[in-house]
Amino acid sequence: MDELTNELPHELAKFYDEDNTFTQDEAPRVINKYCCPICWGTLSEIYIQGESRVIIACTLHGNVCDIGRIMKSSAAIQMERAHFQYHVVIRNLPDLWGQFREHLPKTRAENMRELGF
Amino acid sequence: MPISGLTNTPKAFMELGRIKKGEMKEFKRQDGSTGTKPVDLDYFRFTFREGQNSSEIEKGIRLSYGNRPTELNVRFAYHNVQEVWDANYECYKQGGLIAKAGVRDTGPYWIFYRHPETSEVLVRDGSPVGPEGRDFFERPFDVTTPIYKNAKGEPVCMEPVGRLQVVIPEVAHLAVGYFTFQPGSPRDIRNISAELGAYDAIARQYGKTIAGIPFKLIRRKEEVTVNINGKLSKKDSWVVHIEVGGEWGRQAIEAIERLALPEYIDAVAEDVTEPVEAEELPPMEVALALASGNEQEADYETARKFVVMVRGKEKFLDELTDEQLVYASTHGKPEQQAAAKVVLDHRSQEAK
Numbered sequence: 001m002d003e004l005t006n007e008l009p010h011e012l013a014k015f016y017d018e019d020n021t022f023t024q025d026e027a028p029r030v031i032n033k034y035c036c037p038i039c040w041g042t043l044s045e046i047y048i049q050g051e052s053r054v055i056i057a058c059t060l061h062g063n064v065c066d067i068g069r070i071m072k073s074s075a076a077i078q079m080e081r082a083h084f085q086y087h088v089v090i091r092n093l094p095d096l097w098g099q100f101r102e103h104l105p106k107t108r109a110e111n112m113r114e115l116g117f
Numbered sequence: 118m119p120i121s122g123l124t125n126t127p128k129a130f131m132e133l134g135r136i137k138k139g140e141m142k143e144f145k146r147q148d149g150s151t152g153t154k155p156v157d158l159d160y161f162r163f164t165f166r167e168g169q170n171s172s173e174i175e176k177g178i179r180l181s182y183g184n185r186p187t188e189l190n191v192r193f194a195y196h197n198v199q200e201v202w203d204a205n206y207e208c209y210k211q212g213g214l215i216a217k218a219g220v221r222d223t224g225p226y227w228i229f230y231r232h233p234e235t236s237e238v239l240v241r242d243g244s245p246v247g248p249e250g251r252d253f254f255e256r257p258f259d260v261t262t263p264i265y266k267n268a269k270g271e272p273v274c275m276e277p278v279g280r281l282q283v284v285i286p287e288v289a290h291l292a293v294g295y296f297t298f299q300p301g302s303p304r305d306i307r308n309i310s311a312e313l314g315a316y317d318a319i320a321r322q323y324g325k326t327i328a329g330i331p332f333k334l335i336r337r338k339e340e341v342t343v344n345i346n347g348k349l350s351k352k353d354s355w356v357v358h359i360e361v362g363g364e365w366g367r368q369a370i371e372a373i374e375r376l377a378l379p380e381y382i383d384a385v386a387e388d389v390t391e392p393v394e395a396e397e398l399p400p401m402e403v404a405l406a407l408a409s410g411n412e413q414e415a416d417y418e419t420a421r422k423f424v425v426m427v428r429g430k431e432k433f434l435d436e437l438t439d440e441q442l443v444y445a446s447t448h449g450k451p452e453q454q455a456a457a458k459v460v461l462d463h464r465s466q467e468a469k
Contacts, residue, residue: 018268022211029236034213039167060167064212066141082129086293089130089194089284092328096192096289 020065021053030056034069043069130194133174133294134165136283138305138336138357159355160185160336163296174288181287187355189334190362191283194295196326198317204279204306208264216264216275225260227253233265279306283334298334298357304341305357312359319369331363420459425449434460 022030031043036058043064046055057063090097140162141153161182165175182189193201206225208216210233217229230240230253238246245254263272281298300306317327336355343352361369421435425445434456437445442464446457 019211026236030213067212068209069212079129082131085130085194086128090293092194092196093192093284093289096284096286097293100293 018053020063021048021051021055024052024054027054027056030064030069033071033073034064035072035075036061036064037068037070040070040075129293131168131292131294132166132297133168133171133288133292134163134296136189136296136298136334137162137164138298138300138355157355159338160187161189161334170291174291177288177291178285181285187336189283190286191332191334191359192286192289192330193327193332194282194284196328198313198327201282201327202279202309202313204277204310206260206275207278208273208275210265210273218258218260218275220260225258227258276301277303277306279309281309281334283332286331300357302357304354308356308358316359316361316369330361330365333360333362333366334358335360416459417463420456421463423453423456425453439464 027045031045034043035041036043038061039058041058041060043056044059046057048055055063056065056069058067061067090100137158138161139155139157142156143151143153145151163175163178165171165178195201205228206216206218206220207214213231214229215231215233216227218225218227220226226243227240228243229238230250231238237249239250239253240246245251260275263274265273267273279298279300281300282295283298284295300309313327316330316332320326320330335358337358338353339356340351341354341356342349343354360366421433423434424431425434425437426432427437427441434442434445437460439461442457442461446454446461448454
């Protein structure tokens with residue numbers, strides 16, 4: 001989806017029913033607690049001309065009612081888990097990710113051998 | 118200021134994208150407006166998460182599989198099935214999760230529940246939150262019960278959602294990450310659970326785990342029964358399966374076939390003569406007494422093991438009292454009488 005502006009023309013409002021929009025009370029709470037599930041970016045309110053309800057969307061990926069939304073705390077947990085699991089998975093799949101394993105520093109003898117002495 | 122390869126290499130096992138089996142297609146309503154509806158595809162569709170290398174990963178996938186793959190090489194990054202595969206009933210409202218439940222043999226149970234109107238969390242991580250949560254948690258429920266009603270007044274229920282975390286080896290050199298395949302069809306969820314469970318069991322028999330096995334995620338055309346407005350009918354569907362690939366797969370299938378079939382041996386058939394009945398050997402104590410030349414002791418060892426019935430219970434002769442032995446030596450079968458006499462003689466000699 002192209003980058004969205006902060007206001008939607010009234011003609012497009014008919015495509016957005018109540019299930020795809022939020023009240024103006026709900027919107028700040030949702031924006032405060034949730035982020036985009038694709039890029040984990042911040043969400044924005046988009047006002048519809050002549051309508052009291054608003055759309056909440058990621059400016060890059062679109063309406064959260066279509067793409068979903070994820071709590072910022074869940075995103076943080078996922079990120080932490082991803083870092084923690086990194087060493088576990090490279091150990092579990094050495095044929096794919098063996099090159100990422102951190103090696104111990106080489107001994108003096110190994111360095112000398114590599115240098116050709 | 119980034120240093121390529123040092124500061125900008127995320128050391129994290131991140132989601133690189135999703136594997137989908139359907140897509141949203143536009144359609145025209147009767148009033149002329151357009152809407153979108155989900156349509157099942159006959160191939161896998163990839164979506165990519167934005168981030169480092171995402172364009173290269175996309176290019177790598179397109180090069181390896183083209184635009185309409187029906188078969189994907191996959192690997193699992195963990196040893197246990199529970200770590201790579203999970204399926205629950207879920208319900209979303211305005212893009213946010215509001216209900217999640219699992220089902221055990223004893224019935225369904227809540228994992229997460231957010232009140233659809235007040236947005237208050239009543240259940241989190243399978244435990245009730247606050248007194249209202251406890252009241253709600255104890256109420257019996259069914260997974261088919263509507264969670265809320267949408268703006269048109271239609272009930273919205275929980276639906277099954279599976280999540281399979283797979284590593285695509287063709288792009289593994291570009292990033293340490295995984296793709297999520299998210300089936301919503303009960304048939305696909307059942308297939309993946311059963312097939313993954315079977316391969317896990319085979320691997321564990323041979324001291325391996327699913328992490329070392331090359332798998333294939335495939336879509337196969339099958340005739341399935343569907344319920345359309347209460348009428349059962351048949352239609353073609355591209356069902357998802359997991360198969361083992363490569364050398365491991367070939368050997369696993371051979372092992373399964375070997376176990377399933379009777380064993381064949383190349384040999385010439387011959388008639389077998391009846392085996393000669395082996396001579397019954399005496400018990401160890403008797404054999405030892407005979408070997409030492411004490412025939413009387415050998416007789417006693419045989420006699421004391423003679424079994425008689427005493428008040429409905431089996432007993433050896435040497436377990437009987439003297440009175441019972443005297444009775445046994447004068448009553449019953451001749452061999453019993455003879456054995457009882459041997460035991461009585463032995464006792465009287467020991468008493469001297």
